[in-house]
Amino acid sequence: MEQLQLAAHWIDNHFVAEETGMPIACRSIQSIDELRDSLRAIILKLMHTDFDRLLQAAYRIDIEECAFVNALAAQDADLITELVIERTLQKVKYRQQYRSQA
Known part of the structure; x- marks a missing residue:
């Protein structure tokens, strides 16, 4: 769950602006499907x-x-949505891993 919220924040930083609507992270993402649906709508736009x-x-x-x-x-x-989510979750995982090792 924490990884999804972190991924949502990172995706917001790159994709969401005032004209695309409410940031994904503010929607209390509960599942990968919710993240996927929200991001797909932004990507289509x-x-x-x-x-x-x-x-x-x-x-x-x-x-x-x-x-x-x-x-x-x-x-x-x-x-495209899957590529973004996959890469973002990879980054979240790597940063958490290296943070815990530091």
């Missing part, structure tokens, strides 16, 4: 209204480029 911002966010999150390009070519918002 960015794909159609602010494509540059979507690209910048993907770059900052450090999504694997080849997979991201393929998902963009297919206009696959579900796959």
Whole structure:
């Protein structure tokens, strides 16, 4: 649960702005499905209204480029959502692991 909330905060930092609505982290995400649904809606909106911002966010999150390009070519918002969540949860896990070792 804690990892989901941390992931939601990080995703908010890269994707959510005033024009896209309430930050994901403020919605008390209870499951990966809730996170996925919220992020997918934001990604769909960015794909159609602010494509540059979507690209910048993907770059900052450090999504694997080849997979991201393929998902963009297919206009696959579900796959982009999965790539973002997967990478963000990886970062959360690594930071928690290294923090506990320090």
